Amino acid sequence: MKAIVQDTYGPPAVLRLEETDRPVPGRGEVLIRVHAAGVDQGVWHLMAGMPYAVRAVFGLRAPKTRVRGMDVAGRxxxxxxxxxxxxxxxxxxxxxNGSFAEYACAKEDALAPKPRNLGFAEAAAVPVSACTALKALRDSGRVQPGQKVLVLGASGGVGTFAVQLAKAFGAHVTGVCSAAKADLVRSIGADEVLDYGQTDPTDGTRRYDVILDIAGNRPVSRLRRALTARGTLVIVGGEGGGRWIGGNQRQLGALLLSPFVGHRLSTLASTEHHNELEVLTELIEAGSVTPVVDRTYPLAEVPDAIRYLREGHVRGKIVIRL
Incomplete structure (x- = not known):
């Protein structure tokens, strides 16, 4: 079968299309003929081995798993x-592990029946990003109807799902993005959209019950200024923090501070399980949540897709079609 593989950490150029053996499903596993696969920042982290803490789990000198890709949709x-x-x-x-291929094995518990109203490309945009948004808002943020929710990074993969999910939970949602993406964020249900180039949403003039900070780099002290007295901050990913632990430095600081302040400061280590996917399927089939797909690429152009992702222009998700 054809697959995108890598034998060393590095930039997108380390990825190549290669003929490799079809995987064999083990106990509790399903072999999928891949029709589409999503691209997100997690793919880049595993490809680059950055921050270096990633390598402690996924291979010190080289990736333990040669085939990249996480989101998957197929038969x-x-x-x-x-x-x-x-x-x-x-x-x-x-x-x-390894959805950038014609075939991939997945654990049964990490799969759900594809939503009936989605094609494979749209379905492949959902699992990692939407499960992250769901857990951040429902489990960590404990969003309730009528609360005010601020989504920092509202136009990205996790952000576009977070805006729609917060609205589905009955919240008043403010999305933060660039001016060029404001119409998109408004179209998926945000009650208010702030252009980060013109407005600082954490200057303390507005207060929110829940702030979801996606891949940001604002100091926790500054984010807390925009919280209500008993508000909740949920940090999902992050930039900066150095080459060793990256954005985890800010998350660790938030967890250490949380017991000593009135705010609840939370982070997220998301995994995908069929329970969350089934919740998302129900919302998707009801029309409350719709994946936003920016563009699609063929399998051979995965390196180009990741370069485009890292340029920061993506609206929603990128999908690889097979």
Whole structure:
């Protein structure tokens, strides 16, 4: 089968299209014929091995898993022992290791039936980013109807889902993005859109019950100025912080500070599970949530897709079509 592989950490140039063996599903695994695969920042971190803390888990000198890609949508080709929820021919979506390939193996628990009203490309945009947004708002943020929610990074992969989910939970949503993406964020349901080039949403003139900071770099002290007295800050990813632990430095600081202040300061280490995917499927099929796909690329152009992602111009998600 054709797959995008890497044997060393580095820039997108380390990725190449190669013929490799088709994976064999193990116990509790499903073999998927991949129709589409999503691209997100997590793919870049694993490709680059940055921050260096990533390498402690995924391979010190080289990636343990050669094939990149996490989001996946496709049809079940075969199932391994003990799989009970799927059979060959089922249309599924979810996450796995190695979705930038014609075939990929995924754990049964990381998959759900594909929403009936989505094509494979749209479905592949959902799992990692939407599960992250769902857990950040529902579990960490505990968003309630009528609360004011601020989404920093509202036009990206996680952000576009976060805006829609917060609205589905009954919140008043303010999205922060560039002026060029304001219409998009408004079109997916934001009650108010702030251009970060013109307005500082953390200057203390506005207060929010929940702030979701996606891949930002603002100091925690500054974010707290925009919270209500008992407000909640949820940090998802982040930039800066150095080459060793990256944005985790800010997350660690927030966790250490949280017990000593009135605000609840929370971080997120998201994994995808069929329970969350099923919640998302219900919302998608009801029309409350719709994936935003910026553009699609063929499998051979995964390096170009990742370069475009890192340029910071993406609206929603990028998808690889097979």
């Amino acid at each position: 079940v080709e075969s199932v391994g022992p003990d799989v009970t929820r799927f059979r060959p021919g089922d249309e599924v979506y979810g996450s796995c």
